[in-house]
Ligand SMILES: Nc1ncnc2c1ncn2[C@@H]1O[C@H](COP(=O)(O)OP(=O)(O)OP(=O)(O)O)[C@@H](O)[C@H]1O
């Protein structure tokens with residue numbers, strides 16, 4: 001007798017339906033799993049055998065063959081424990097699946113028949129919904145996350161006995177309530193603690209509002225790392241679609257939990273400069289997302305930028321352009337979303353004091369150039385906003401200046417500017433000004449006579465490239481949005497032009 005049970009698999013952060021076909025036939029007792037299973041899937045046999053026995057059922061004394069279709073895709077992980085168990089019990093007529101034709105099953109089994117949570121539940125639940133599956137049986141701890149895929153009935157299962165009771169109709173398990181998102185408090189340090197540096201704070205506000213890439217350059221101890229750490233407190237709120245996209249990635253990495261099934265604040269990732277290229281983009285024989293994907297819809301902060309290996313910076317170029325990263329393996333290629341806001345901090349030279357009024361810099365011109373040459377031109381060309389962070393004057397530090405604005409006040413302006421962008425581009429357009437393509441630039445970044453003259457003068461003087469020109473328009477658009485202006489005016493454009501890389505970085 002053959003019985004088919006629907007389940008789900010993962011390829012990258014995309015789910016897809018899998019059918020577990022279980023056949024019981026005569027012959028010497030055996031138990032085989034085919035359909036490109038990895039080691040964890042093969043080990044399902046031992047867990048299933050033990051779970052069946054400890055839940056009070058008989059393990060069939062026959063030749064058992066399980067085929068995971070489509071058989072040409074590699075199956076990994078422990079999610080197939082539950083569908084295999086259900087298939088074997090149904091094929092041996094110990095359970096009936098008559099009422100569950102449009103149901104799917106995922107979950108890891110423990111030897112005593114309890115269900116353990118698995119990773120990647122949200123992408124699998126979304127795939128189930130797309131495939132028209134009505135009901136999803138998941139380990140109880142995964143249920144809150146599965147309910148995020150609106151419109152799918154989620155049945156939380158604690159153990160095999162409970163599931164059997166439900167399938168026979170003895171004791172139905174009530175569907176899990178849809179997980180309700182509460183307003184998420186913004187945690188972490190506040191911008192009010194940063195004294196002075198008004199120019200840099202303004203640049204970070206513009207960057208947060210439009211999703212622009214930023215580079216902060218300045219002498220040691222001027223507050224670059226301090227301000228970057230406070231960036232999460234002014235990032236705009238995420239839309240539900242953005243939050244779900246982040247949650248899918250975190251789910252695949254096993255970083256979601258029963259208490260926190262959804263990523264609700266924009267991610268802030270700050271990998272150390274010793275990170276490898278694979279750690280940055282993702283990889284491994286069974287590919288996993290890297291830092292740039294964990295930073296999707298959030299911030300990737302690279303402190304001490306020139307210390308990163310040059311190959312690590314090179315691999316960022318393509319994702320910065322496309323918003324996704326592709327990893328090729330013999331078994332096929334997977335694509336991960338990785339659209340992030342890049343924030344970098346660096347000293348202007350090796351000793352850190354280049355250009356400081358005290359004249360402390362001990363570097364030769366040559367060593368300054370060598371230090372900066374680690375940043376490739378094309379990489380710098382992708383940065384929208386460059387800002388100098390000078391050492392503080394004593395008066396600024398000693399507190400004789402008015403206190404700084406709090407993050408909440410800045411975030412309110414950022415949120416307002418982001419709302420303008422959302423309304424302008426609609427749900428299918430770019431998420432923010434930094435992502436505007438040629439069409440949006442044409443439609444929303446028209447310049448009047450004064451602005452055209454201003455940018456024409458700057459074009460030759462600053463040696464702009466076509467990419468640099470577009471970038472200035474995008475930043476100017478964000479500054480106009482922060483100002484509540486319908487059109488870009490000369491003062492917006494002039495501020496955007498200030499954020500060009502300084503002379504010594506362009507050389
Ligand atoms: N603008 C500032 N307002 C208040 N405190 C500051 C400011 N700048 C620096 N500090 C103090 O100095 C410490 C060091 O600053 P931070 O680590 O941000 O420097 P940095 O610019 O990143 O230096 P480096 O180039 O060496 O990494 C901060 O933790 C903070 O205590």
Ligand SMILES: [Mg+2]
Pocket residue numbers: 224225226303345
């Ligand atoms: Mg620092």
